[in-house]
Amino acid sequence: MSKELKRVAIVVLLMFGALFVATTSIQFFQTDALAADSRNTRALYASYDAERGPILVDGQPIAMSVPSDDDYKFQRTYPNGPLYSQVTGYYTLGQGSTGIEQSLGDYLSGTADSQFLARINSIITGQKPKGASVELTIDPVVQQAAWDALGDLKGSVVAIEPSTGRILAMVSKPSFDPNTLAVHDSKAVTDAYTSLINADDDPLVNRSIDGNLYPPGSTFKIVTSSAALQSGIAATDTQPNLGRFPLPGSNNTVSNAGGGTCGGGDSVSLETAFVLSCNIPMAEFGVQMGDSTLVDMAKAFGFTKDLDIPMAVQPSTIRSPMADDKLALASFGQDEDRVTPLQVAMFSAAVANKGTIMKPNLVDSITAPDLTVLQQFEPKVFAEPITSATSSTLSQFMVSAVQNGAATNARIDGVSVAGKTGTAENGEDDPYTLWFTGFAPADNPRVAIAVVVEDGGGENQSGSGNSIAAPIAKQVLEAVLNK
Amino acid sequence: MNGSSPVIEASPLVPDAGRGIRRIRVPQKLRNLELFLLIVACGINAFAVVLVQLGAIGAVDSTVITLGASLSVLVLGMHVALRYVAPNADPFILPVAAILNGIGIAVIYHVDLINGDTGWDSTAIRQVVWSAIALICAIAVVVVIRNHRVLQRYTYVFMFVAFVLLLLPMLPGVGQEIFGARVWIHIGPFSFQPGEIAKILLAIFFAGFLVQRRDTLSLVGRKVLGVRFPRARDLGPIIVIWALSMSVIVFQRDLGTALLYFGLFVVMLYVATGRTSWILLGGGLFLAGAVIASQTLTYVNDRFNAWLDPFSQKNYDDVGGSFQLVQGIFGLANGGLIGTGLGRGRPDITPLSQSDFIVSAIGEELGLAGLFAILCLYLLLIARGLRISFAGHDDFGRLLGVGLSFVIALQCFVVIGGVTRVIPLTGLTTPFLASGGSSLMANWIIVALLLRLSDTVRNQPRLVI
Numbered sequence: 001m002s003k004e005l006k007r008v009a010i011v012v013l014l015m016f017g018a019l020f021v022a023t024t025s026i027q028f029f030q031t032d033a034l035a036a037d038s039r040n041t042r043a044l045y046a047s048y049d050a051e052r053g054p055i056l057v058d059g060q061p062i063a064m065s066v067p068s069d070d071d072y073k074f075q076r077t078y079p080n081g082p083l084y085s086q087v088t089g090y091y092t093l094g095q096g097s098t099g100i101e102q103s104l105g106d107y108l109s110g111t112a113d114s115q116f117l118a119r120i121n122s123i124i125t126g127q128k129p130k131g132a133s134v135e136l137t138i139d140p141v142v143q144q145a146a147w148d149a150l151g152d153l154k155g156s157v158v159a160i161e162p163s164t165g166r167i168l169a170m171v172s173k174p175s176f177d178p179n180t181l182a183v184h185d186s187k188a189v190t191d192a193y194t195s196l197i198n199a200d201d202d203p204l205v206n207r208s209i210d211g212n213l214y215p216p217g218s219t220f221k222i223v224t225s226s227a228a229l230q231s232g233i234a235a236t237d238t239q240p241n242l243g244r245f246p247l248p249g250s251n252n253t254v255s256n257a258g259g260g261t262c263g264g265g266d267s268v269s270l271e272t273a274f275v276l277s278c279n280i281p282m283a284e285f286g287v288q289m290g291d292s293t294l295v296d297m298a299k300a301f302g303f304t305k306d307l308d309i310p311m312a313v314q315p316s317t318i319r320s321p322m323a324d325d326k327l328a329l330a331s332f333g334q335d336e337d338r339v340t341p342l343q344v345a346m347f348s349a350a351v352a353n354k355g356t357i358m359k360p361n362l363v364d365s366i367t368a369p370d371l372t373v374l375q376q377f378e379p380k381v382f383a384e385p386i387t388s389a390t391s392s393t394l395s396q397f398m399v400s401a402v403q404n405g406a407a408t409n410a411r412i413d414g415v416s417v418a419g420k421t422g423t424a425e426n427g428e429d430d431p432y433t434l435w436f437t438g439f440a441p442a443d444n445p446r447v448a449i450a451v452v453v454e455d456g457g458g459e460n461q462s463g464s465g466n467s468i469a470a471p472i473a474k475q476v477l478e479a480v481l482n483k
Numbered sequence: 484m485n486g487s488s489p490v491i492e493a494s495p496l497v498p499d500a501g502r503g504i505r506r507i508r509v510p511q512k513l514r515n516l517e518l519f520l521l522i523v524a525c526g527i528n529a530f531a532v533v534l535v536q537l538g539a540i541g542a543v544d545s546t547v548i549t550l551g552a553s554l555s556v557l558v559l560g561m562h563v564a565l566r567y568v569a570p571n572a573d574p575f576i577l578p579v580a581a582i583l584n585g586i587g588i589a590v591i592y593h594v595d596l597i598n599g600d601t602g603w604d605s606t607a608i609r610q611v612v613w614s615a616i617a618l619i620c621a622i623a624v625v626v627v628i629r630n631h632r633v634l635q636r637y638t639y640v641f642m643f644v645a646f647v648l649l650l651l652p653m654l655p656g657v658g659q660e661i662f663g664a665r666v667w668i669h670i671g672p673f674s675f676q677p678g679e680i681a682k683i684l685l686a687i688f689f690a691g692f693l694v695q696r697r698d699t700l701s702l703v704g705r706k707v708l709g710v711r712f713p714r715a716r717d718l719g720p721i722i723v724i725w726a727l728s729m730s731v732i733v734f735q736r737d738l739g740t741a742l743l744y745f746g747l748f749v750v751m752l753y754v755a756t757g758r759t760s761w762i763l764l765g766g767g768l769f770l771a772g773a774v775i776a777s778q779t780l781t782y783v784n785d786r787f788n789a790w791l792d793p794f795s796q797k798n799y800d801d802v803g804g805s806f807q808l809v810q811g812i813f814g815l816a817n818g819g820l821i822g823t824g825l826g827r828g829r830p831d832i833t834p835l836s837q838s839d840f841i842v843s844a845i846g847e848e849l850g851l852a853g854l855f856a857i858l859c860l861y862l863l864l865i866a867r868g869l870r871i872s873f874a875g876h877d878d879f880g881r882l883l884g885v886g887l888s889f890v891i892a893l894q895c896f897v898v899i900g901g902v903t904r905v906i907p908l909t910g911l912t913t914p915f916l917a918s919g920g921s922s923l924m925a926n927w928i929i930v931a932l933l934l935r936l937s938d939t940v941r942n943q944p945r946l947v948i
Contacts, residue, residue: 001881004754005872008885011750012869015896016862020855022903026815027851034816039799039809042817042829042847071829 048072053108053131057138063088072184081177086206090178094186095193103310107132130369137166137364145479146171149472155453156207156341162349162448164379165358172207209313213338217424218277219435220333222347227297228285229390238267239284247325274397275405279332286331287324295320300385309362316343345450348437352445355391357382399442409470416442421465431456436469440477447480513574514566520578525555528585538826539596550611557618564622571941572934579864580930587916590844597831606837606918613920617927624931635879638691645684648677678740679925686886693755694879701756724748729772739909746893751886790907807834811843822850837918842902865892871936887929
């Protein structure tokens with residue numbers, strides 16, 4: 001009987017061996033794959049288990065986790081939801097996350113690599129794990145001014161500190177309340193999400209960096225003028241002052257915004273063309289310099305380049321290569337020129353900062369719960385599209401445009417403001433896209449700005465950048481200058 | 484008789500002035516070891532309950548601890564009983580059973596806390612009461628049955644009672660269908676799974692029956708391809724047990740219990756006769772039955788599909804599909820290597836995490852490390868049981884020992900293997916851990932019988948352990 005008993009014992013060992021193998025496989029080798037399964041609510045609960053760090057603006061939370069009585073232990077709340085929604089993004093049950101919540105999610109939840117030791121520590125000491133806090137560069141006063149100035153219009157305002165790249169304001173309208181997406185009821189989240197995603201005017205889209213790109217219109221003349229100045233043609237050459245310009249190789253013609261010629265005289269300089277925002281001379285300069293010169297300058301300003309602030313910014317685009325008829329249109333910001341408001345703000349920032357674009361950035365610092373600084377963001381050079389000499393010439397152009405040119409509605413008493421408007425066409429009968437970009441004070445720039453208003457600001461084709469976008473910019477610039 | 488053996492002759496209950504001191508001292512060593520291990524076990528159990536309270540509610544609540552303490556008193560009561568009626572019994576079996584029972588209560592209690600169940604709605608409190616009843620039954624068994632050979636006398640009575648118990652749930656009015664399986668009886672406020680008790684009676688019956696018939700079963704038969712197969716008329720018993728198992732599958736819709744009975748019988752038959760042909764025949768018969776069942780019975784078919792591909796969305800969503808299995812696996816994965824800590828996991832997400840899926844709950848809260856420890860405790864318990872069979876000298880006792888040990892091993896394998904996808908999921912309870920009065924009672928009675936057997940083995944003069 002002993003031989004049989006031994007065999008039974010071996011069978012028992014084999015059965016338990018199988019159990020050891022199976023549990024090891026599930027609890028050690030497959031844990032990551034199983035945690036990633038969307039049906040695994042435990043992983044979802046666990047992601048709420050650690051107190052997610054707050055997102056701060058000037059020390060005050062604009063996103064924070066407060067204890068809740070349900071399964072998730074913490075409720076994410078956004079004290080000033082719609083004002084900051086495009087910056088914070090949202091953090092939801094089952095619909096993912098966006099904005100800073102998404103791009104710095106690792107730090108906020110305490111799972112970033114640099115927080116590894118802290119996690120080990122909290123396991124050993126039994127303390128509740130806690131995520132890091134993220135301090136933004138946003139200035140609440142400027143943000144509020146931009147929010148108020150934009151009013152009920154659809155569009156965006158972006159304000160940057162030219163010397164550092166710090167983003168002082170980033171507003172996109174229409175906005176949404178991220179609190180409606182942070183509720184702990186997946187059906188309510190899905191309903192809120194569905195209604196937002198299907199809403200007219202795309203409230204979930206951050207127009208400042210990630211919308212459908214806009215035609216830049218006359219704001220692009222900063223790029224064309226930069227190319228003309230850098231290549232030297234603007235210093236010596238003037239262009240014939242025409243009332244109608246036939247597009248090369250095409251039966252179509254272009255005209256200046258008000259019809260007629262660009263000021264008086266038979267020829268027109270770059271300065272006059274810029275200050276009065278004339279299309280024909282810009283088209284003539286563009287055709288003279290050639291498509292590669294213009295495209296290279298656009299790329300030097302950041303077109304087609306990837307940029308994270310830390311959210312990914314959609315790269316602005318321009319057709320390349322292009323025939324002269326397209327080049328003429330592209331030279332004053334039409335054809336297939338497409339930009340983000342942030343890119344347009346970077347035009348002004350380059351001029352304001354002696355030709356150097358500092359890398360735009362939303363995050364000031366990331367601080368662990370024990371107050372050690374995990375990451376401090378230092379200013380970095382993003383691009384140097386133009387020389388200091390070119391920038392001071394352009395700066396004069398832009399000051400003149402506000403003083404006595406096409407951008408007069410941005411004037412501020414006692415301060416020299418530099419600016420450029422844009423009134424971009426979308427389709428023959430479609431409302432215009434209205435722009436203003438500029439900086440102030442012109443001699444010692446503290447802020448560079450871009451304002452875009454969609455749908456002609458409700459005035460179809462009768463509104464202009466100067467009439468609608470410039471006054472908005474003026475209010476935001478004043479908010480900075482009054483600090 | 485070998486006079487130098489430390490354990491010799493007669494019962495220590497019969498005082499013998501001359502050699503009394505020597506005889507009593509050795510058993511006391513065993514019992515003292517058992518007492519020490521029991522104190523450790525009860526300490527761990529109390530600590531587990533306190534950890535659950537601290538983890539789940541952040542405070543210590545004395546009521547449940549008091550109830551747990553009363554259980555410790557009963558376990559110690561059993562220990563005292565052993566000192567008198569089975570002083571040579573194995574010292575490891577009782578502490579292992581006690582710690583498994585206690586860990587089970589702690590984890591069940593956590594799910595109660597999450598669900599907000601208190602008083603008689605609390606499964607943990609009912610489990611404590613059932614444990615007390617089970618322990619009293621176990622004490623009664625060791626006290627009443629002083630010699631296991633008595634059981635052999637009633638071999639066929641046990642068979643008859645076992646069959647009646649198995650058929651009870653089929654009776655209208657008494658039987659009750661829960662989760663599709665008709666294995667419960669319901670009398671007044673009490674529900675009971677008679678199949679749990681039946682497995683002990685069947686083990687006793689098999690042991691008695693096989694001791695009588697082993698010679699005919701092992702020696703006569705025709706040789707085919709080097710394996711001796713039994714005569715057709717000797718096939719009777721295995722056919723009867725097979726038919727019984729299949730009727731459990733078909734009429735009570737209980738795959739696990741059928742596998743348990745049949746596996747138990749085949750193994751005991753093999754140990755008794757030493758003939759591999761029985762294993763081949765038995766395994767073949769069961770496989771054939773299971774394959775036919777999986778093709779014809781939808782609930783068996785569902786189990787197979789859920790086992791083969793639990794993560795497919797279709798199986799996951801189906802009624803009777805893999806939702807529970809997948810959630811249990813998510814629970815295990817959530818535990819990882821060291822677990823979430825007692826009272827800090829989410830075992831409540833998995834359906835039936837207090838009974839069928841308690842292993843998943845334990846794996847979640849105590850991690851792979853804790854689950855390994857639990858499996859090792861089972862192995863220790865089973866090893867001590869098998870040891871009785873190795874060391875024993877009456878065939879009935881040896882067969883009963885292997886039967887009772889193997890039934891625990893097989894039950895662990897079927898239920899834990901089901902939860903971890905080694906085999907298709909079937910509804911069986913995890914011995915000592917899972918909530919359920921009948922299961923607890925049956926397993927504590929098995930403990931009592933193993934203790935009785937081990938005491939007899941050590942009392943035998945022939946062999947020294």
